[in-house]
Amino acid sequence: MRILITGGAGFLGSHLCDRFLAEGHTVVAMDNLITGSTDNIAHLAGHPRFSFIKHDVTNYIFVEGPLDAILHFASPASPVDYLELPIQTLKVGALGTHKALGLAKNKKARFLLASTSEVYGDPQVHPQPETYYGHVNPIGPRGVYDEAKRFAEAMTMAYHRYHGVDTRIVRIFNTYGPRMRLRDGRVVPNFIQQALRGEPLTIYGDGSQTRSFQYVDDLVEGVYRLLFSDEVEPVNIGNPSEFTIKAFAELVNRLTGNKAGVVYKDLRTKDDPQVRQPDISKARRILGWEPRVSLEEGLRLTIPWFREELRKRGELP
Ligand code: UDP
16 A cells, blocks of 8 residues: 555654555655654665655645555644644644545545544543543643644544545554654653653642553554554544553653652643543454553663663763
């Protein structure tokens, strides 16, 4: 297959490029590089089945030749980005999804939307099944991401129902691993870097809020299976093992040998979800998928990558 991956130079996009190339497909990566980086795909330069186009998908997308599938992964994805890039976040979820769907219709390609657990907002149902409609604050700082992705899902279903485009929607829960940006601002890169520098980990609020962290390889496997399934309605892909942020901080300190402990900071916005855990019964049933990598194993694979990045920048000996 010949596949376009928007956001192909990003954290998830670049891992998807690797997987689809490894399976023998041809991959065109597209990225405007505002949060993605060519460092993530530098190892693919010169690969005979790989090409890269620098383009902002909120503008008309032109790709020469046939396409069999489009994976739409372009978007800022960290709460820090939503504050710094609120309009770009709204535009890529709304206009970018529209352009990518238009391209899919034109090329008769299958379209897979990267949606998010954020469509559930600060959830009042726990864990969250795909049937939950969510509890989103449209005007809060996260609203730019949450509402753009909700619009993106609506647009995807409209193209499916009205234009007959073959579509898939994955709702991705917190995912971590190598190639997250050092300045990403999310809890995994923050804590790992603080721990490697011997600094206390910054817990926002009292640390009782929970998240369920999935290693990137599990996400890639779920997306791969979903693309080749027949399921049109959204499917949660995430790791259901749930941790408080406080317990997560203790784990990072233990695995890195950091003795500096934690500090509590009042930096949470009021729509920072208090809990988040995927119900993955649907993925288990229709994709035969479930996560394989535990949080401890995944962190043991991720910490050395951050250590190396900090060394390259001369920030660690
Ligand atoms: N968080 C934290 N310290 C940090 C960064 C984040 O305590 O240095 C908290 C944040 O308030 C949230 C959770 O960790 O409750 C996960 O935040 P993240 O930014 O990773 O993504 P989210 O899941 O909220 O989109």
